[in-house]
Amino acid sequence: PFGQRLLESLLAGDAAGGDARGRESAALYAVAPGTGYDRSGVLADLRVDNHPEAPTELARIYDLHDLYFGMPHDPQQLVGDLELEVRGLLDTLGITGGATADDLARWASTANLENRLSATGIDARVLSELRRAHQAR
Known part of the structure; x- marks a missing residue:
């Protein structure tokens, strides 16, 4: 950065x-x-x-x-095991009803992480914060 x-x-x-x-x-x-x-x-x-x-x-x-x-750094594609993990984390947090990328965007906007969103995948810091939110639940 x-x-x-x-x-x-x-x-x-x-x-x-x-x-x-x-x-x-x-x-x-x-x-x-x-x-x-x-x-x-x-x-x-x-x-x-x-x-x-x-x-x-x-x-x-x-x-x-x-x-x-900050802007997203080296986003990972939201496919396979990573998409399943993100979908599960979002479901646990009650963010459901849409495609995984759409629900991730909804969650990110409430966590003030919308600048770190990427159309090509998920930023490592967003993923880390999503995991942290899940653990804090």
């Missing part, structure tokens, strides 16, 4: 000694014209203030940002 290298650099700098003033804040701001959730050009505008482990907290927030606003 776009900000992963920036975040890794920030964490490496922190591990190497960081800012002499301490770990009070950390931020990640990335832009690219015509991109972002609403095409505003802002890929991420994340900030942690007044936190004893600000770089680590920024990494946690970045992971959530990537989950909710």
